[in-house]
Amino acid sequence: MSRPLKIMLVAAEASGDALGAGLARALKSDLGGNVVFIGVGGAAMAAEGVASPFNIAELSIVGWLEGLMAYRTVRRRVADTVAMAEAERPDAVVLIDSWGFTIRVAEAIRAVRPGIPLIKYVGPQVWASRPGRAKSLAGAVDHLLALYAFDAPWFEREGLPTTVVGSQALHVDMSGADPNAFRAARGMAPDAPLLLVLPGSRPAEIRFMAPIYGQAAAQLKARWPDLELAVVVAGTVADQVRAAIDAWPVPAHRVEEPDKHAAMKAATVALATSGTVSTELALAGAPMVIGYRFQPLSYAIMKPFFTGKYATLFNHAADEEIARELIQKDATPDAFAREVGRLLANPDLRADQAARQTAALDLMGREGRDPSEIAAEAVLRVIGERNASV
Numbered sequence: 001m002s003r004p005l006k007i008m009l010v011a012a013e014a015s016g017d018a019l020g021a022g023l024a025r026a027l028k029s030d031l032g033g034n035v036v037f038i039g040v041g042g043a044a045m046a047a048e049g050v051a052s053p054f055n056i057a058e059l060s061i062v063g064w065l066e067g068l069m070a071y072r073t074v075r076r077r078v079a080d081t082v083a084m085a086e087a088e089r090p091d092a093v094v095l096i097d098s099w100g101f102t103i104r105v106a107e108a109i110r111a112v113r114p115g116i117p118l119i120k121y122v123g124p125q126v127w128a129s130r131p132g133r134a135k136s137l138a139g140a141v142d143h144l145l146a147l148y149a150f151d152a153p154w155f156e157r158e159g160l161p162t163t164v165v166g167s168q169a170l171h172v173d174m175s176g177a178d179p180n181a182f183r184a185a186r187g188m189a190p191d192a193p194l195l196l197v198l199p200g201s202r203p204a205e206i207r208f209m210a211p212i213y214g215q216a217a218a219q220l221k222a223r224w225p226d227l228e229l230a231v232v233v234a235g236t237v238a239d240q241v242r243a244a245i246d247a248w249p250v251p252a253h254r255v256e257e258p259d260k261h262a263a264m265k266a267a268t269v270a271l272a273t274s275g276t277v278s279t280e281l282a283l284a285g286a287p288m289v290i291g292y293r294f295q296p297l298s299y300a301i302m303k304p305f306f307t308g309k310y311a312t313l314f315n316h317a318a319d320e321e322i323a324r325e326l327i328q329k330d331a332t333p334d335a336f337a338r339e340v341g342r343l344l345a346n347p348d349l350r351a352d353q354a355a356r357q358t359a360a361l362d363l364m365g366r367e368g369r370d371p372s373e374i375a376a377e378a379v380l381r382v383i384g385e386r387n388a389s390v
Contacts, residue, residue: 009023021041026370027380094379192227192228211247220341274311282358317364
């Protein structure tokens with residue numbers, strides 16, 4: 001019997017950890033016991049057999065200035081990851097999201113082990129900023145697993161073979177999420193308005209956004225005394241989120257990860273930090289307002305490189321601002337209270353936005369097979385092609 005395939009999975013953030021876990025499950029489904037995993041990841045990947053040598057929370061970095069401050073840590077963890085690849089000699093390395101970290105890992109592995117196939121899972125959003133990254137990625141890896149059809153042409157033009165696998169966020173199973181039970185468990189009236197706040201999953205996001213959301217929530221609570229407030233506590237920053245909520249001027253229910261989808265379905269309106277969570281909210285039928293703030297100097301440096309019109313994926317797919325986006329200087333408590341208030345006050349406006357969000361998800365490829373299955377097939381195909389060529 002041939003030895004099991006050894007596949008290295010590398011993820012540096014919570015979203016990548018979830019993708020890596022899904023890919024590992026799909027590969028085990030395809031190969032049974034004929035696959036072993038090594039790599040870097042979080043709790044979800046660990047549950048699938050990927051034992052990470054360090055805590056990936058220290059790599060959850062947003063912004064140029066923050067990246068410079070964390071440079072030594074990133075450099076050390078890149079070296080640790082490359083040393084693992086050099087020692088273990090996997091049959092392939094899959095580098096998941098997290099551009100700054102994974103591109104460095106790819107380039108370093110290519111230098112020391114040029115024969116190992118390198119696969120990037122989730123390309124940089126070159127349609128939104130820094131399109132030159134498409135060429136950089138094409139020179140660093142052998143194959144790209146892209147989430148959306150509109151991603152592929154950017155990389156294929158640079159000669160990088162690309163497989164569109166779809167977004168896992170478009171395939172989240174919410175059938176078991178019970179909004180009525182969610183409300184009842186927390187003593188909420190079935191018809192009480194509920195604002196669900198999702199402050200983010202990175203330390204910097206919580207630091208910048210949670211206090212602003214708390215001030216906006218206080219304004220809204222003053223206007224709607226029966227308004228219920230709930231905040232999703234992302235596992236990667238749980239302690240930080242809980243401390244931020246404790247400092248709010250108004251009380252809010254804490255929503256742990258297992259109850260997140262029920263909360264989304266129960267929400268009257270959501271207020272969310274920009275990210276893939278916007279897709280999940282749209283799937284749940286929750287009209288939303290999107291916000292984001294960077295460290296000011298980082299934003300000043302990065303702003304000239306932003307070329308896309310929208311930060312939210314379904315806004316980009318529809319080429320219109322379906323969900324209001326409030327970024328940087330526009331992301332103020334007054335602005336959030338105003339935009340959320342418009343939705344709270346108008347059921348027809350909420351229904352219209354939810355319907356347009358759903359239509360945009362169809363443009364993003366909501367129908368289709370499980371992305372993890374397609375990604376697993378592509379990984380095995382790349383390995384097979386490499387083995388056939390040597």
